[in-house]
Amino acid sequence: MSELERLENNSEVQINLCSPTVAASETSQILDTLSTKEIVSAVPRERQELLKWNGWGYKDSKFTVTSKDGPLTNDSAILKFVGNRYPIGDTELPYFKQWVIDTFNLDLANKKSAQPMPSSYPAPVVCNEFSEKIKKLNILYSDSGEDRLIRAHGQTLYDIHTLREGTFPRIPDLIVWPRCHADVVQIVKLAHAHDVAVIPFGGGTSVSGSITCPKNEARPIVIVDTSQMNRMLWLDKENMVVCFESGIFGQDLERELKKLGLTVGHEPDSYEFSTLGGWVATRASGMKKNVYGNIEDLVVRVKMVTCKGVLERNCSAPRVSIGPDFNQIILGSEGTLGVVTEVVLKVRKLPAxxxxxxxxxxxxxxxxxxxxxxxxxxxxxxxxxxxxxxxxxxxxxxxxxxxxxxxxxxxxxxxxxxxxxxxxxxxxxxxxxxxxxxxxxxxxxxxxxxxxxxxxxxxxxxxxxxxxxxxxxxxxxxxxxxxxxxxx
Ligand SMILES: Cc1cc2nc3c(=O)[nH]c(=O)nc-3n(C[C@H](O)[C@H](O)[C@H](O)COP(=O)(O)OP(=O)(O)OC[C@H]3O[C@@H](n4cnc5c(N)ncnc54)[C@H](O)[C@@H]3O)c2cc1C
CATH class of the missing domain: 3.30.70.3450 (Alpha-Beta Plaits)
Structure with a gap:
């Protein structure tokens, strides 16, 4: 029976997509490893404490328009970017004001307020057996409307427009926060057994519509929010590879590596709020790709939980000539094939x-x-x-x-x-x-x-x-x- 047939027929199977010359456990013994490191993320689990619930980025960072004196008009308006996280923080932007007025023929006096956070939400489609088993497993979960809405969309203009002026026809029914690979295995197994649809969610910066719930989905939809799976599992300094859990945010990953004098060098424009798993699932491209490569050049191996079992290549060699490269199927799969839980990446020394x-x-x-x-x-x-x-x-x-x-x-x-x-x-x-x-x-x-x-x-x-x-x-x-x- 081929490896793929075993995968088809056995939900428990862990397939090894590259015959390992050195098994993972042996590998860790012979390499200069750094043991598992817990990482305090810049983004809390309750994202809405720090990030806007209805738009891009930090709550304390935004463009504002106020009146210098008297009623708000194009002349009296003062346009600012507030907050001190970015290089244009907290100073008046007179030329930008003019650019906006001219480009969009905007009358700032007619500024329209976005709708407030809803006070009621559609009742979730419930699968009691699934929820009960999740509780028993001690996996963090939420069915609050706010948590569900925040994870119902990506960051396209359409998404932001809908958040501010409309409603999504379907939002997820339950959010779960696995803490490790084993939690994801349990969640996916249960979802499969109870016919619950699973959508993996990293940073929610998707611009492809792939985390948006299908309008007519009758099954319960569970969001697997990976943000609590963000540890550095090991670092192999000799071979310059590192293994992170997939939910780590870009800014956390680079900050932690920088402390060790290292970098992955992957910097998509969204890297403050997008995650490693999201990068893999969307085949992301970084601003510094000319030196470091895109995510497909940086990934050595990926562990992914599917409803039929776990896909994993056990050897850490940066390249193998044996058979097709399954990383290439996982890269860009947009969460349709499974949940990526761990990723081994190439690292480099920080540039001089x-x-x-x-x-x-x-x-x-x-x-x-x-x-x-x-x-x-x-x-x-x-x-x-x-x-x-x-x-x-x-x-x-x-x-x-x-x-x-x-x-x-x-x-x-x-x-x-x-x-x-x-x-x-x-x-x-x-x-x-x-x-x-x-x-x-x-x-x-x-x-x-x-x-x-x-x-x-x-x-x-x-x-x-x-x-x-x-x-x-x-x-x-x-x-x-x-x-x-x-x-x-
Ligand atoms: C302002 C802005 C700038 C951007 N700049 C860039 C850029 O420079 N380069 C670029 O490539 N993209 C860019 N993007 C798009 C987006 O940020 C990337 O696609 C990013 O990789 C998504 O990561 P995420 O963690 O936010 O994933 P999410 O938005 O949470 O998810 C994206 C997709 O990946 C799946 N997914 C997420 N995590 C996992 C996982 N662990 N396992 C399996 N599937 C998973 C989801 O189901 C979904 O299909 C940008 C987006 C915005 C809004």
Whole structure:
């Protein structure tokens, strides 16, 4: 009987997808291991204590509009991003206000309030036997309407619009918080036995609709929230691989590794609030993929609980030539095949040098040609992003300073760019750069890129601009482009 047939026929089976030359238990004995480490997450189990229940990100970080004096009008309005977590915190943003008014033809006096958190919720579809057994197993659970609503959606504009102005046709019936792989095995086994639908939930930052409950699902729907499974299980410094439970948030994972002088280097724009399991299930891509790779390049092996058994490859070799790679089927499976519980990832030493940079081009076309040539020579730094003129103007508008051009370029004056170099502000564009690596390599790469940029009329525009552009990525997620709910 083949391994797959065994999986089909036996719900208890643990299949070993790569004949192990060294079994996992033996492996841990011979390697430089760090024993299991509990991690205090930046995001509490009751997410709504810290995060918005009806939008993106931290509750204390948002765009606000208030009146300088008298009634709120476009003239009297003061637009701010409040909170001090991001580089544009708590200062007036006059240019952004104008950009918003012009771009969306917005009358700030007509600002519409989002609906409050509902006071009643649809009755859950209950499976008493399932719930009773979950209680007996001592697994954390909740059937509160608030907990169910918060995990009924991802973070698409449609999701946010529905939260603020509408209702979801179906929300999950029960939330469970497994604490480890064994809990997930029990939950999935019970769900299978009682015909309960399971949706794995990591950070809830999905933009594919895959955690949204199907409208006509008649079975009870249970959300398996992985956030309490966030331990570092082991670290193998010799082979530079680490094993985490799948519910760890990106920011927790990198913070803990940094303490050890290590990094995975996977940084999707959502990494503050998305989880390792979510990255695997969505085949996520990170901003620094040029150096570190995307999640499929970082994953060594995955443990996944399916309704037919546990899928696991027991050897930790970074690559094997035996048979198909089942990681590739799990990656991007969006929770349809099972719940990922543990992931082994490649780690690297923290780079000796991190350098931000930016380049200005007279036109978008010049920027495209420059980036193409950089790619042809395989010279891409950890992150390189070309921003068109609309995005450039938008990025500049987020600057708090009175002078629109202030500090765009280290020491460079608007006059130099627009008069001497004759760049047209309405056509120019910018590339932001992040270099990571050994100092000499980083400097060499920067120099080579500047030489290529010059061929296409590009000018180095300084580190401050580059750093700001990179970090603003995290702020931009707080902007939702609808005039009805932009600023609440
Ligand atoms: C502002 C913003 C920026 C973003 N930037 C990026 C980006 O730069 N790169 C990128 O690739 N994506 C990006 N995304 C999309 C999203 O963040 C990613 O898809 C992320 O990987 C989802 O992780 P999550 O933990 O939030 O998963 P969730 O949203 O909770 O779930 C996503 C899917 O994975 C499944 N899933 C979650 N955990 C598990 C598990 N343990 N086992 C099995 N299935 C599981 C869910 O069932 C669902 O199908 C962005 C989204 C937003 C809103």
């Amino acid at each position: 040098m991190k350098l931000y940079g930016s380049l200005i081009f007279p036109m978008f076309d010049n920027g495209v040609k420059c980036l193409r040539e950089i790619a042809e020579y395989r010279l891409q730094p950890a992150s390189i992003r070309l921003i068109d003129n609309d995005q450039f103007i938008f990025g500049q508008s987020l600057k708090p300073q009175a002078n629109f051009f202030h500090s765009i370029i280290d020491g460079m004056k608007k006059a130099y760019v627009t008069k001497i170099k004759r760049f047209d502000v309405k056509r120019m564009c910018v590339a932001t750069l992040v270099f990571e690596g050994e100092e000499e390599a980083v400097k060499r790469q920067e120099k080579q890129i500047n030489i290529i940029a010059k061929k296409y009329g590009g000018l180095p525009a300084g580190a401050t601009n580059g750093e700001r552009g990179y970090l603003l990525t995290f702020v931009i997620a707080y902007i939702r482009v609808s005039k009805s709910f932009l600023f609440h």
